[in-house]
Amino acid sequence: MKRATMILAAALAAILSTAGPSDAKLRVVTTLTEIAALVREIGGDRVEVTALAHGNEDPHFLAAKPSHSRRMMEADLLVYDGLELEVGWLPLLIEGARNPRIRPGAAGDLDLSRFIQPLEVPSGGVDRSMGDIHPEGNPHYTVDPALYPDLARAVADRLNELDSEGASFYEARLAAFERRWTEELTEWKERLAPLEGIPVVTYHKQWEYFARTFGLLIVDQVEDKPGIPPTPRHIGELEQTIRRENVPWIFLSDLNDPGNTEKLAERAGCRVLRLPQAVDSRDGTDDLFSWFDELVRVLEEAEREARR
Amino acid sequence: MKASKIVFAFVPLLFLLLAPAGAFAQSATATGISRNFNPAISLNALLLYAGGLTAAEEEHAEGEAEAEEHAHAHGTGEGFAIQETELQVTSYVDPYVKANLVLAMHGTDGFELEEGFGQALFLPRGLGLRAGKFYFEFGKHNSYHTHQYPFVERPYAWDTVLGAHGLNGAAIEATWLTPLPIYTEILATAFPLTETVYGAEELPENTWGRAAKLRNFFETSEHTTIDFGISYAGGEGVENVDRHFFAVDGTFKFIGTGSYPKKLELQGEWMRRFEEEGVNEVDGAYAHALARVTRRWHVGARWDGYFPPPEDHDAESHLEEKSVLHEHEEAHDIHTYTASLAFVPSEFQALRVDVLHRDLGEETDQAVRVQYNFTIGSHPSHPE
Secondary structure, three states, X not given: OHHXXXXXXXXXXXXXXXXXXXXXXXXXXXXXXXXXXXXXXXXXXXXEEEEOOOOOEOXXXXXXXXXXXXXXHOOOEEEEXXXXXXXXXXXXXXXHHOOHHHOOOOOOEEEHHHHOOOOOOOOOOOOHHHOOOOOOOOXXXXXXXXXXXXXXHHHHHHHHHHOHHHHHHHHHHHHHHHHHHHHHHHHHHHHOHXXXXXXXXXXXXXXXXXXXXXXXXXXXXOOOEOOEOOOHHHHHHHHHHHHHHOOOEEEEEOOOOOHHHHHHHHHXXXXXXXXXXOOOOOOOOOOHHHHHHHHHHHHHHHHHHHHO | OOHHHHHHHHHHHHHHHHOOOOOOOOOOXXXXXXXXXXXXXXXXXXXXXXXXXXXXXXXXXXXXXXHHHHHHHOOOOOEEEXXXXXXXXXXXXXXXXXXXXXXXXXXXXXXXXXXXXXXXXXXXXXXXXXXXXXXXXXOOHXXXXXXXXXXXXXXXXXXXXXXXXXXXXXEEEEEEEOOOOOEEXXXXXEEEOOHHHHOOOOOOOOOEEEEEEEEEEEEOOOOEEEEEEEEEEEEEOHHHOEEEEEEEEEEEEEEOOEOOOOEEEEEEEEEEEEOEOOEOOEEEEEEEEEEEOOOOEEEEEEEXXXXXXXOOHHHHHHHOOOOHHHOOOOOOOEEEEEEEEEEEEEOOEEXXXXXXXXXOOOOEEEEEEEEEEEEEEOOOOOEO
């Protein structure tokens, strides 16, 4: 027993005496791939960024793996979507990481939802009979390119705070990002201008922010309650809505199961449009610019086809 | 002073010593009643139908009132029963400690404290500390709460060898998530010895047991992981006889893509209890496969084995601690085969049907378990 105690004491002394991370890079862990891409835009070479979710994983239901906690253990900064999108797994990982730097309220805790105005904040009380409802509002805001300048500013401010030596570096990269983003956004808006006022149906309440920026009208969802499979009655009503409103497309992310939605589209005489929902959800969508380019391309092509 | 009392006296002292200065400054509160700082509360209920008993049922009919009472308390008798109701309360105490309480009611007999511990939030470098009462990290199955069991019942050996409540008690646990590139976690636990580990009530005072675990976790690909652990628990007990528990566990998981991915889990665990080399050696083992085949349907199959020593008088003392189905006093190998089908309409409820076939050597048992469970309240986090 005495020997065991001595070994333990020696091990503890060894841990406590080791220096911090040997390289000077700021270690950032993000929940979503698009948030990781944003941090890379601002942090450049001064940061080392990993996303916990893959581009084709559903952030509502990510499997909380111990290896995720391991990555978070050494992180200086954790950046996440918030609005309870990650509530099923992130608290568990934060606990597993045993890293006071990134715990809620610490300097290394960055909830990006605090820098946007959430849509669809329920006005009355909420309960689970309404499905997987988010009491603080719709969490799928990262598909809205118009929000990125504000999100980028929030990231830059936090990087400055944690790594003040890099302040001018981050500011310069932020300015460059904002310039390029404004140009691209103007172009994306021009390319998608013909979509303004077009009624669409979406599978999940996932495209509300995107629709707001590009003027699309979302008339209904395939899921009548978020996260709950639709009832046959709702599908019947939806078929009528699609015909009545002349809806050309049902938006489905690459994550959604197309099965019944394809059948509905066939009956109602519209088309299922599969959209990449995140950075790295498809080949060639490995940063923010290429991801939004792909989104715009898919919609632009669909619009051209619909006109023919 | 009982050893468990010492633990509880020690906890606040420990946090006092470790918390930075200024931690205990209190600011005045405004008048009125605020709900802002209420803890997160969730409640889970398990309703059970048990039926189809054969050999065990006959023995049960012959008497054994104590076993019946116990089975009733655990909701494992025949017929419909509320198996368990579990109330979980979690909150930050302050910036330095998080508290977690789990109150469980077995059947309708009143709540008991299943877990209640404080967790340090301030330790750096992957270090963790918790103190209070909790399930020890010993193998995989021991730390599962009833609603987390992969099948309705625990494997036979876990129910008999570890006792009806598993290795659970007042303890202090230190953990270290090492900075090695492969996930490596080391856990060390010290606990005052109680009947939890010994099944004996007359223990020398102030004797402490110890437990340790090494856990590795590998992400073998984007879709697959392997989890591996070795565990020990034990201590000196009645008449200076040491009792030891060892366990080795391994889990392989596959998780597909999409919102409701297909999943496969293969898990195996082996456990041994002994007093001295070769004395009163009892082995337990299980292997299971669980699969999510569609969005709402899951299937599973398990084998589990119980291997007592040839003359296992000791194991008999544990027989009182078991459900009706387990009531076989002969010391021979027992193999149980379970098939399971579950319907999971949402992450907040599930309906499960288990069919068991138990091979007791000369005779066999068949049983069916139908379990419905639901969770309400604060969104629970679920580990993978």
